[in-house]
Amino acid sequence: MGGSFDPSLIFNSIPKLLPYLHITIEILALSVGIGLLLGILIAMPKLYHIPILKEIVTVYISFIRGTPILIQLFLVFYGLPVIIGQLGIDITRMDPFYFVIITYTLSNAASFAEIFRGAISSVDYGQTEAAYSVGFTPWQNFYRIVFPQAFRVAFPNIANTSISSLKDTSLAFSIGVMDMMGRGETLITATAHAVEIYISLAIIYYVVVLIFERGFKWIEHYLNRYLVKDELSM
Amino acid sequence: MIQLTNIHKSFGKTDVLKGIDLQVNKGDIISILGPSGSGKTTLLRCINFLEKANEGSIEIDDIALDVRHATKKEIVALRKKTAMVFQSYNLFQHKTVLQNITEGLVVVQKKNEKEANEIAKTMLAKIGLEHKADAFPSSLSGGQQQRVGIARALALNPEVILFDEPTSALDPELVGEVLDVIRKIAKEGITMIIVTHEMNFARDISNRVVFMDGGVVVEEGTPRQIFNNPKNDRTKQFLRRLVPEFTYEI
Numbered sequence: 459m460g461g462s463f464d465p466s467l468i469f470n471s472i473p474k475l476l477p478y479l480h481i482t483i484e485i486l487a488l489s490v491g492i493g494l495l496l497g498i499l500i501a502m503p504k505l506y507h508i509p510i511l512k513e514i515v516t517v518y519i520s521f522i523r524g525t526p527i528l529i530q531l532f533l534v535f536y537g538l539p540v541i542i543g544q545l546g547i548d549i550t551r552m553d554p555f556y557f558v559i560i561t562y563t564l565s566n567a568a569s570f571a572e573i574f575r576g577a578i579s580s581v582d583y584g585q586t587e588a589a590y591s592v593g594f595t596p597w598q599n600f601y602r603i604v605f606p607q608a609f610r611v612a613f614p615n616i617a618n619t620s621i622s623s624l625k626d627t628s629l630a631f632s633i634g635v636m637d638m639m640g641r642g643e644t645l646i647t648a649t650a651h652a653v654e655i656y657i658s659l660a661i662i663y664y665v666v667v668l669i670f671e672r673g674f675k676w677i678e679h680y681l682n683r684y685l686v687k688d689e690l691s692m
Numbered sequence: 693m694i695q696l697t698n699i700h701k702s703f704g705k706t707d708v709l710k711g712i713d714l715q716v717n718k719g720d721i722i723s724i725l726g727p728s729g730s731g732k733t734t735l736l737r738c739i740n741f742l743e744k745a746n747e748g749s750i751e752i753d754d755i756a757l758d759v760r761h762a763t764k765k766e767i768v769a770l771r772k773k774t775a776m777v778f779q780s781y782n783l784f785q786h787k788t789v790l791q792n793i794t795e796g797l798v799v800v801q802k803k804n805e806k807e808a809n810e811i812a813k814t815m816l817a818k819i820g821l822e823h824k825a826d827a828f829p830s831s832l833s834g835g836q837q838q839r840v841g842i843a844r845a846l847a848l849n850p851e852v853i854l855f856d857e858p859t860s861a862l863d864p865e866l867v868g869e870v871l872d873v874i875r876k877i878a879k880e881g882i883t884m885i886i887v888t889h890e891m892n893f894a895r896d897i898s899n900r901v902v903f904m905d906g907g908v909v910v911e912e913g914t915p916r917q918i919f920n921n922p923k924n925d926r927t928k929q930f931l932r933r934l935v936p937e938f939t940y941e942i
């Protein structure tokens with residue numbers, strides 16, 4: 459590419475990229491938020507041994523874990539309109555942003571489901587028995603006793619998955635979403651300086667990740683408030 | 693009043709309870725003794741359906757159930773009449789001591805928060821842990837946790853409190869404080885069924901002692917009858933092993 463390395467371009471590009479950061483954050487917030495709810499649902503069949511559904515979610519989770527997110531993105535982007543088209547609904551012109559949300563939600567949900575499954579089974583069953591003995595229904599026991607504790611156990615892994623997902627959102631531009639990456643590509647074309655722009659992007663992603671990590675640590679600290687110190691070090 | 697009739701329970705092919713009958717009157721304090729594996733825990737757990745018995749009927753107050761046909765609703769109704777104190781305390785780890793006690797009052801008994809807090813504070817005073825109201829269970833000693841477990845059960849004002857070896861997970865020096873709390877609430881006329889290996893405690897506190905072995909009630913009677921004048925050979929053998937200085941009248 460043209461020209462010698464121009465450090466000033468790194469700092470000049472950042473303000474041009476930042477206005478697109480909210481797209482990244484939106485993709486992340488929606489796909490993690492909906493993914494968490496979906497993840498809880500997907501964890502249920504395996505936890506409570508619901509036949510058939512259990513097999514379906516097992517295949518689903520294993521498929522998502524075993525395939526690259528970029529391919530999942532293309533499968534949803536090209537595949538979903540075909541499937542929905544069978545129903546006579548045309549979504550080929552839908553904003554690619556939504557395909558990204560769908561893909562990342564499905565992908566996060568699979569990871570979250572496995573995280574929740576482990577976390578929920580880690581909560582001592584004695585507390586469930588205590589809740590039942592007091593007269594709780596299974597649902598009351600789940601949302602008042604088991605889930606809050608499982609969420610604490612799950613949280614560090616949820617945070618890690620979310621941060622990976624944040625970085626993965628940089629693939630969204632490959633189906634035409636104008637996020638920071640997309641904007642970066644146009645800047646590269648306009649300036650003919652690739653390395654500087656990629657450095658700017660790296661700086662922005664890195665800072666955002668650091669901020670998220672900080673926030674997650676703070677939440678984790680809050681969630682752990684009822685543990686004594688030696689349990690924490692376990 | 694509580695009436696258990698012909699309770700049978702098996703796990704796979706092992707018959708653990710082979711037709712238990714037990715009548716408990718209001719205010720009774722019943723100790724259940726028996727060797728390990730005789731089915732004491734299983735019997736307690738069948739009473740509140742933590743374990744579903746295979747056969748038999750359970751009557752508590754105005755509820756009468758054939759265990760085979762009990763619906764979920766009936767089971768919850770029955771559980772509301774009973775409370776349980778567990779060997780391993782089973783406190784809600786993410787709730788404070790006070791919240792452990794109010795939880796059932798608010799969620800199950802639909803009391804408002806203020807009323808629930810007041811009841812909980814009265815209970816905490818009873819077990820001598822007012823100063824720990826806002827502590828989390830993990831910061832308490834085993835003895836303190838079990839006292840909270842007792843307060844949690846007591847707060848529900850149940851027809852009966854079921855104790856499953858409430859002191860056997862405790863360090864010896866903590867057993868006393870828990871037994872003292874149980875003695876204290878026993879004086880209030882609350883019906884209790886206590887599975888225990890603390891023979892002196894059982895003798896002091898109960899008005900009836902039930903001796904179980906091999907899934908059946910072998911013998912029952914007043915503490916005096918059971919401890920001083922047991923009729924059955926298995927009871928004699930059990931007591932001789934457990935209470936070395938044990939001698940009975942001939």
Ligand SMILES: Nc1ncnc2c1ncn2[C@@H]1O[C@H](COP(=O)(O)OP(=O)(O)OP(=O)(O)O)[C@@H](O)[C@H]1O
Binds near residue numbers: 728732735
């Ligand atoms: N969930 C279960 N699955 C299979 N077997 C069980 C189960 N629970 C209890 N048992 C068996 O039932 C029998 C009676 O157990 P239970 O716990 O009621 O005895 P226990 O009288 O309370 O003994 P301990 O004094 O040791 O507490 C034992 O042989 C035990 O192995």
Ligand SMILES: [Mg+2]
Binds near residue numbers: 732734
């Ligand atoms: Mg037992």
